[in-house]
Amino acid sequence: MGFSGVDALDDDRTVERLRTAPDELTPAAARSVAATLLADGAFSEPYCEWLPTWYELALIAPVRYADRQLRKVAGRVAAGASVTATAPRFSRPADVFIDGEPALSRVSGFRGRFLLADSLLHLEWFDHVAAADEIDVPADLVARTREESLSYYGGDRDRLSPEVRRFQRHLFADDAWVRRVDDAYDLDSRLFGLWERLLRDERRRLEDA
Numbered sequence: 001m002g003f004s005g006v007d008a009l010d011d012d013r014t015v016e017r018l019r020t021a022p023d024e025l026t027p028a029a030a031r032s033v034a035a036t037l038l039a040d041g042a043f044s045e046p047y048c049e050w051l052p053t054w055y056e057l058a059l060i061a062p063v064r065y066a067d068r069q070l071r072k073v074a075g076r077v078a079a080g081a082s083v084t085a086t087a088p089r090f091s092r093p094a095d096v097f098i099d100g101e102p103a104l105s106r107v108s109g110f111r112g113r114f115l116l117a118d119s120l121l122h123l124e125w126f127d128h129v130a131a132a133d134e135i136d137v138p139a140d141l142v143a144r145t146r147e148e149s150l151s152y153y154g155g156d157r158d159r160l161s162p163e164v165r166r167f168q169r170h171l172f173a174d175d176a177w178v179r180r181v182d183d184a185y186d187l188d189s190r191l192f193g194l195w196e197r198l199l200r201d202e203r204r205r206l207e208d209a
């Protein structure tokens with residue numbers, strides 16, 4: 001997207017230091033890592049609330065455990081570099097209205113809820129992590145993306161504006177991350193496979209729109 005500040009990041013070096021010498025992370029890198037871990041941990045529970053009850057009940061225990069573990073690691077990383085980092089507050093269904101109606105009343109089925117949730121919560125995740133990395137994401141773009149995405153995935157809007165569609169295409173690119181996690185831990189998870197397929201299909205659809 002050409003955001004200012006991206007070129008200053010050295011992700012490969014940060015990952016290598018995190019793996020081999022976490023105590024040697026620079027303050028900026030430690031803040032970035034801690035903020036990302038906290039955002040990752042806080043993401044899943046509100047995401048579950050956007051999806052059917054059976055999904056939330058099945059995953060709520062493991063996602064809360066993962067959140068606790070990620071918070072512990074984030075705390076150690078931040079303390080090691082004497083920096084602070086916070087977790088974002090993600091939108092819950094009860095907080096969001098589309099055209100004056102509760103957001104979940106505007107969608108049906110697992111796919112509809114999944115795409116609506118991802119279009120909103122992944123935007124909030126990215127905005128939080130980018131700020132920790134001192135990446136300048138224009139506030140007006142975030143606001144437009146939120147407004148258009150809610151209307152598109154849960155309302156009557158028939159298309160996204162070109163810049164918002166491009167932004168969402170990048171945000172939906174997490175299918176590659178899901179595949180890497182599934183492969184790295186040899187999970188062969190049907191659920192991960194579903195996530196990957198939904199994300200990939202929507203990313204490709206946005207490319208062709």
